[in-house]
Structures are given as C-alpha cells and as structure tokens.
Amino acid sequence: MPNLTQALRRFIVGERLPTARAMHERLPKYLALPTFAADAISSSAYATEEVLLVLVLAGSGALRYSTAVMLCIAVLFTIVAVSYRQTVTAYPSGGGAYIVARENLGLYPGLIAASALLVDYVLTVAVSIASGVAAIISALPILAGYRVELCLVFIAFITIANLRGVRESGKLFAGPTYLFVASMLLMLVSGSIRELLFPGSRAAAPQVPVEQPLTVFLLLRAFASGCAALTGTEAIANSVPSFRPPESRNAATTLMWMLAICVVLNIGAAGFAQAYHIVPDHLQRETVLSQLGRTVFGKGVLYYILQAATAIILTLAATTSFAGFPRLASILAKDSLAPRQLANLGDRLVFSNGILLLGAFSALLTVVFRGMVHALIPLYAVGVFISFTLSQAGMVRHWQKLRTANWHFAAAMNALGAVVTGVVVIVVASAKFIHGAWIALLLIPVLIAVFLKIAQHYRSLATALSTEGYAVPRALRHAVLVLVPGVHRGVVSALLYAKSIATEPEGVFVEIDPAETPKVQEEWYRLHLGIPLTVLQSPWRSLTDSVIQYIRTVRAERHVDLVTVVIPEFATTRWWHGLLHNQAGLMLKFALMSEPGVVVTNVRYHVEE
C-alpha cells in the first residue's frame, strides 16, 4: 500500500527535488511576469464587467460613465504600483504587506494585513476560476449547466500544477498569458481601425429599465467593484526572492511592465464596451469581454482564441495566489502564528500544505457561491486595499527610521499611496458592505484571534517543555506488562523483548470467553519462560477497559513512574490479511494515548508464510 500511495504521489507531484536545488528555482523576468502578474493582468477580463453591472442598475444611460470610472481606477493603480515599486527595492527578501506592516507598525497591523491578504488570496482563486469558466461558457453555452463542476476541475488542476513547483508553473503559464495580452491588444487595435474606417457601424444603444437612480453612491459602488482590477498588484513585492538576481531591480521592472499592460487593457476594454453599447448580463450567460470579442472579430477563429486565452489566463491567475498564500502562511508559521506544518517544504520545494489548504478553501467558496463571479466580487478587494494601506503606511515609517538620501520624497510617495488606498478601503467597504464585504471584514478579526491563540499555545508549550532550569529527574522505575492475546511465536518474541528491557516482566491475558483461559494458561506454562501470567476478568468484553484498569492498579500499588505495555503484533504479507484480524491492539494503543505514565511498545513479528 505505501508503495502505491507513493507511486501515485510521484505521478501527480513529480520526482522529488533535493533541498540543495532550492536556489535554482528562480525565475527570469519574462517568466516572472506571467507567473506573478497573471492575476493583475487577468483582472481586466472582468473588471469592466463589474463596473458595468453596477452602472446598469441606473439604466443603460448610466453605462456612459464606465470609461470615466475606469480612468479613476487606472490613476489609483498607478499610485499603488509606484508606491509598491519602493517596497520592492527596500525589501529585497520579499516585502509582503505582513512583513512591512509588522516590522514598521507592530504586531497588530501586521496581523490585520496578513489576515486581509489570506482572505483575498482565497477569493482571488475563486473569482479567477469562476471568471475563466464564465469565458468558456460564453463561447460554449452548452456547458452552462456545469459551471460549478468546471470550476472545481480547474481548481484541482491549478492545485496540482502548483504542487509540482513554481519554475514549471512559470514555463507552463508564459504562453497563455502573453497570448491573452496579444489577443486583447489585437482586439483593441482592430476595433480602433474599424472605428476609424467605418464610424457608422455601431449597433444602436439598447434600452435597459432604470432600477435605481444614478447617485454618487452608485458611482462609488461601480468604482469599488472595478477595484478588483488592482488585486494581485502586491504579488511581485511578495515574491522578490523568486526573481533572478539582481532580484529587486528585476522585480521593479516587472512591476512597471505589469502596470502598463493593466492600464492599457482595462481602459481599452471599458472604452470599447462604452463605444459598442455593451450591456452586461448579471447571470453571466455571456461575459462583457465575449460580447466585445464577438462584435470586433465576429464568431470566428480569433474570437475563440480570445475566449480560450481568457479562460486559461484566468485559471493561471490563481497561480499568483498559489505563490502568495503558501509563502505568507509559511512566514506566519515560522513566526509561530500558524500551524508549523505550513512551513514544511514539500517534495518539489514548494510549501505543499499551504497549496492544499488554498485549493480546499477556494473550492469551498466556489461551491457556496455557485461559481458566480458577480456573487463573489462584493467580498473581494476589501482585504487587498487594507493590506495596501498598511503596507504603504509601514513604508512611510520605514523611510522615517532609515532617513536615506531623498527619504522625504520616498516617504511622500508612500504616504500618498497609503492615504489614497486608505480612502479606497472606506469607499469599498461601505459601498459593498451589505452586498458581502461584511463577510471579508468579519473574517479578519476571526483570523487574528486564531493566530493569537496559536501563538499562545506554542509559547506556553515552549515554556512547559523548556529544559531551561529544568531539574532532570532521577532514573525512572518502570513495570513491564506484555499483552497476551493467545500463545504464539509473535507473543514469544514480545516476551523475550520484555525480558531484555526489564528484570520482572509480566504477561497479561484478558478473559473474554472464560472457556479459553485454561488452554491459554496451559500453553503459557509449557513455554517455560519464567514469566508470570495475570488473567484479567472482562465482564463487558472490552480489552481496553480491563487493561487500563489494571495499569492504574499497577502504577498505584507498585510505586512505579511508568508502565510499559508491550503489544505483540504480527506483520502479514498481504494487505487484506489485516481485515482478518481483530484490530484490538490498535484500539488499545489509541486509548492508551491519553493515559498518563504509560509507554506503549510494539513488537511486530514478521510472519514467514
């Protein structure tokens, strides 16, 4: 069985890598861009749609504000990216919001940033995959009935890809990301040319009834929804150590490239959606991007390439979270704020447990929200902007402490970022509060409480286990009991072993059926091992209860520190043999785990059949 499990693991995860190869898992810029910027870039596939979905509540006339809203978002994007550029340079070892906030602002701001980021990483996976599936369903409406199932298949795929390691991810994902950017640009250019040559070819604006008046609050809500475009911006700053040296400079350049691509794609998409009078569908039968592609390309090869590239890059966008979440979780684990297993490097030098956890949470979210992007969006982006704000505020403190040349300028840049993103937090949280932002806001204090509880446990355990000033006890006195299920060679091995570790071991037989006892006793004394056999009554037919009762008696009466319970077992050659034997030893071991002063020893006899 273990071999089968292992073979399966090798097949899914790939051959394991030695620790010494860790340094080699670095990415050049052209691979780092798709890997760490896929999230931010792919957001342009749904950001415009989310803006339109809010505006359309005020009727089709309100849709003409979409480009203006998107321009505001682009300005915000630039401020944030330039702000983060400084973080990348200042924190070459990876300047995630948690590290920056904790180092410069203290534990609690750090924990707020960490919780906010973890929540948003999970949402990024759920939103990206749901949006990718929406692109597929737009092109192939026949799949509309399998939205959730498709999402789960893609989440499983992306999880496995990430368990295989980050370098392979980069290679795997570069093609589709660049293809998406190219298709989008081609669409924007073709569309522009068409507009120049045949300015009259647009469809008439369709009429959508007004549900709500066009208020400033509605415009702010549209802006808040569109802010999903900024998610993933912090990924490059989090991942500086994954870049090839010089890490900081390469990361900063990549960040600027990402900004340029995102601004062009988002404004382009919003502008064309407005120009072509695209009306969004809140049931996501067809995405806005699909409508755009269909208008420009017609339903031909280019349209299908655009949809495929969109679906793939959105699926891959989740990679950004799969790099960020496990890395942040491992940092928290090393700081004793999260379970230590999250800091274990897996077979492929990635943090496997964090990857699996992220996969599981995002699958759960997908099932709960039925794979609908529009249902997930209100929860999204609040966390991201909280972490932006804390990170930039931390950078201001950082420059104040460091006082390098031009620190005033650097601090002012970050201060601008902090103030702007701080205002956005308030806008986003209040505009989307009742629509779902409250869930994200509630999760942050819950997570912080969990982190603190975990830290307290590790701390109190470390104190309880510390050898500092610990008077090492005198030698131990222990009694040895050998559990005798019957008399056979396996038991003889256990008895010989017991004699080798104690001068006066004792056999213990639990009587379930009184008719068997004399036979066992007779066979026992025929062994001539000079070990006494105690027979325990068991009126309730429970081996475990009788043995525990006897152990307590022995500990009390013989004044020993420990009782060693030797459990003889036999190892059989076939897996199904295990089904043919009472697993009483296993049950007993489980029960003895919570019994103090007991050492459980397994002597396995390997049967030669």
Next chain:
Amino acid sequence: MPNLTQALRRFIVGERLPTARAMHERLPKYLALPTFAADAISSSAYATEEVLLVLVLAGSGALRYSTAVMLCIAVLFTIVAVSYRQTVTAYPSGGGAYIVARENLGLYPGLIAASALLVDYVLTVAVSIASGVAAIISALPILAGYRVELCLVFIAFITIANLRGVRESGKLFAGPTYLFVASMLLMLVSGSIRELLFPGSRAAAPQVPVEQPLTVFLLLRAFASGCAALTGTEAIANSVPSFRPPESRNAATTLMWMLAICVVLNIGAAGFAQAYHIVPDHLQRETVLSQLGRTVFGKGVLYYILQAATAIILTLAATTSFAGFPRLASILAKDSLAPRQLANLGDRLVFSNGILLLGAFSALLTVVFRGMVHALIPLYAVGVFISFTLSQAGMVRHWQKLRTANWHFAAAMNALGAVVTGVVVIVVASAKFIHGAWIALLLIPVLIAVFLKIAQHYRSLATALSTEGYAVPRALRHAVLVLVPGVHRGVVSALLYAKSIATEPEGVFVEIDPAETPKVQEEWYRLHLGIPLTVLQSPWRSLTDSVIQYIRTVRAERHVDLVTVVIPEFATTRWWHGLLHNQAGLMLKFALMSEPGVVVTNVRYHVEE
C-alpha cells in the same frame, strides 16, 4: 473526542450489557413469532404481485391462473415447513442449513448452503425494505420521487434497532406484525362477506395486451417468482437457541403457526386479486395489496392502517435477516472461514459487525437496483432453495446415521423435502436465469473461494505462529535509538526511559534545516545525560527515509536482533493542538510497521499547561 464518540455510541446502541446477561436475551413464543417469522409472513405482501407480474405478460386473461400457481406454492410451503420442523427438533442448538449440511454432507455442501444463505439474507433486507417503501408510496404517491432515499432511511433504522439487541427487537416488532396479520384477515373476511352479499359488485376485467404466449415456461416463471413467499422459513430453525426453554418444542410450535398464517394470507391475497381483476403495475406506482385494500375498504382509515401495517412489517421483516446473517457469519468466523471480528459480541450481546455488514450490503443493493422490488426478485429465492435442499438432504443423512425410532418415516419426510426443493432450485434458476438469477448463482462460488482463502490464511498463520516444537530463541540483543526532534522535556523523558531499558542508548537528530543543528547540539550537551547524539543528513527533507536508512545500517553493522526506536511525543490538553504539530512521529510509526527487526516505543510526555 473519545468521550464524544462513546456518548454517541451509547445514544445509538444503548447502555452496554455484561456478558453474564446473555442467557436472559431469550424470547417467548409470542415474541419469537414476530421476530423470526416476520420475513415469511410479510412475503405475502409481495408474493402475489410477483406472480401476477409474470402472468400479465401473457395478457389479462392469463391472470386467472394466479390462484392455482399460489396453491402449488402453498403445497411446497407445507412440505418445507414440515421438513424443517424435524430439523428444529434434531438441532436444539440451532440447525441452520450450514450446520446441518456441513455436519452430514461435508465441508463443500456446507459452504454452498452458507454462501447461498448469506446472499439471500442481504436480498431479504433489500426486497423487504423496497416492498415496504412501495406500500408507503402506494398510499402517499407524493413520496414517489424519494424511493431510494426512503429505503436507505429504513435500512439505517433497522440496522440501529438490531444493534440495540434482539429482545428489544421482539418487543418493538410484535405489535406491527400482529396488526398486519389482523388487517389482512379483516380484509379477506370483509371481502368474502361483500362477495356473499353483493356478488355483482366487481369491476369489469380490464384488457391488457398480450406480450408473450402463455407457455408452461411462463407458468413456471410465475411459480418461481412466487416462491419468494417461502424465504425466511429457515429463520426459526436457525434461531432455536433464542427461544425460551424447551427451545425445540417452542420453535416447532412457532414454525407451524407461521406456516398456517402464511398459507392463509398468500392464498387469500391471490384469490382476491383474481376475483377483483387486479392488474399489477410493473413500475410499482401502486402495489397489488394496495389495490386490494382500496377495493375492499375504500380509501378510508382501514385502508391506511393496512398500508401502514404492511410497510412496518416489511421493514421489520428485515429483522429476520438481521438475526440470521450475523449469527451465520459468526459461526463461519468461529470455523475460521470468515474474518474473526464477525464472532465478536458487541456492547448489547449481538454480533455488531455482522449487523453493520448486512446493513451496508443491503444499502448497496438498494442503490444499485433503485429500490425496485421487481428488479430484485429474480436474484431472490435461488439461494434459499439451494440451502433448503442441502439442509433437507443433510437431515436424511442425519437420520440414517442416528437410526432412532421411526427414523425411516423422518428420513422419508426430509427426503421428500429435499427432492421437491431440489426440483424448485432447477425451476427457479432456469426460469429466472437471464433476469438476474445468474448474479446470485455467480456469487455463491465467489463467496466459497473467499471462505476457503480465509481459512487457508488462518491455517498457515496458525502453523507459522505455533509454539509447538518451536525452539524458543536465545535472549535478544537490541540497540536503542531515541528520535530527537529538538531538545525539550518530552525528549528528556524519552532519554531517561531509554537509559532504563538499555546501557548505551543513542539520540538521533534528522537535519532538515542545517541552520538548526548547532543549536540542537548545544542544548543537547547542556543536558549532561551522557548519551551520544547522531546527526543524520536528509537531502530530501524526509525524516522517515533517513531514519529507516540509519536503522538498516545499525542492524547490519552492530549485529543486533532488534532496534528499538523510542519516539517522544507530547500529549496536549486540547484536541485542536494536534493540528498545530507536525505528525512526523505518526508517519514514521506507519512506515516502520513494515520494517523488520524494529520495535517502536512511544514515550508520551503529558504537558502541564
């Protein structure tokens, strides 16, 4: 956690009973009849329907043969019951077909009987529950969409009722069984009176198109399907020890009562179905019994009482199998032909594992056949008649060997039973072969092969483990390795323990992160325990691989018989603390299970927080 599990178990299964109370779990006749005859009696709820469902293939005209077919079945029933009456007297300790066939005819006939019976016990549960649910759906058509779900709920209910113990079953089930018999008799009597007073009130015979010609083979198939009425006849013979003393006489009397009730109900139902021109529905939207009840009583209170009593007795009918299957399985287990766990008496003095196994198999069958009685019937009854034949044939040998007074007469009775049931086996198997009997026939040799394989395993294991002529080895030499995950009080306990069982124990530290090693070494030597610490490299970050490699080296180089691996653990006070620690010790223990020459010792340190 164990306490919660235990509380749940107490709630479901009830307070456990001491072994000493086993004798008290005996049933008086008036409770034994519903408990062990419920299956046979309840068969009258579907036997007529199954006969009609075959006959109707030859058009509605063929339905007039139903009473004749049922009369043949009644004759067969009488022969079988009288035959079994002799078994009950001859085998006061329970004369199941397996025991009688094995004792008198040999191992293989015994195994055939046992396999056939086990298959039929599972089918009895599936058919009875499906038929009970059909009765409910007939009365409440709104439930038609939940057929399978309802079946599974009832199977779960009956399984739990049986885990609680047989006496309570008897009490619980007496009322409904007698209510069913009373309702059926009331229906038959009311119907007869109505016929006498208003002979012209019958509906006209509806016309059903002819699908097949009315051949002798079709009549035999109708007979074969109706033979399901006989299933459960052997239950009383299997359960003689559950009767109050004098067991045999009480069991024989109960058997005759059962015969009388069954004959009256089956012939009555068939006669009225013919008289009222009832046409069966192969989709089981309404059962034949429901149509009868509706015709006689109208859709009033009496009709609903009949349907409720039918549903309940059919659900309870499964109890007969829940008494028989675990008992037979435990007998096979005691003969080393089935897994030994099946012979364990549970908390309530019933064979819990057998009960759970039967519940699981019948649930599986229900899901596969979508809870349709008519789909399950072709698999049914073949096994029962095989076991009848072997049992009666065995009784003939029994009388030949014993030669008591009148043995010729007794042997002739059983010989008649054997021949008649033998012929029925051939009729049933060939008439229903392609409709599903082949599945039951195929399962029998498969089960026999499994039994023999299991017996061979137990035999070869007993030989391999036997102390007969076994030269008890010289004293054992063993090396002791203490796994050191880090230096803390739990490790100190383990080291002190190691010193108490060996003169030269050795600490082993597996280096995952080389940066930690000097710190561990320094803390180690500060303990001044005089134990050397070996540091193992682990290029693949795998604790398990490194430790196993080292154990092999130690065994090879130091010429020891055994290596004791002491694994320090700490027991924490809250269940969730377990999530916060690497379960590396657990993984290691699992891996060491298949490594020869290794003794695993767990020293648990109980943390006082």
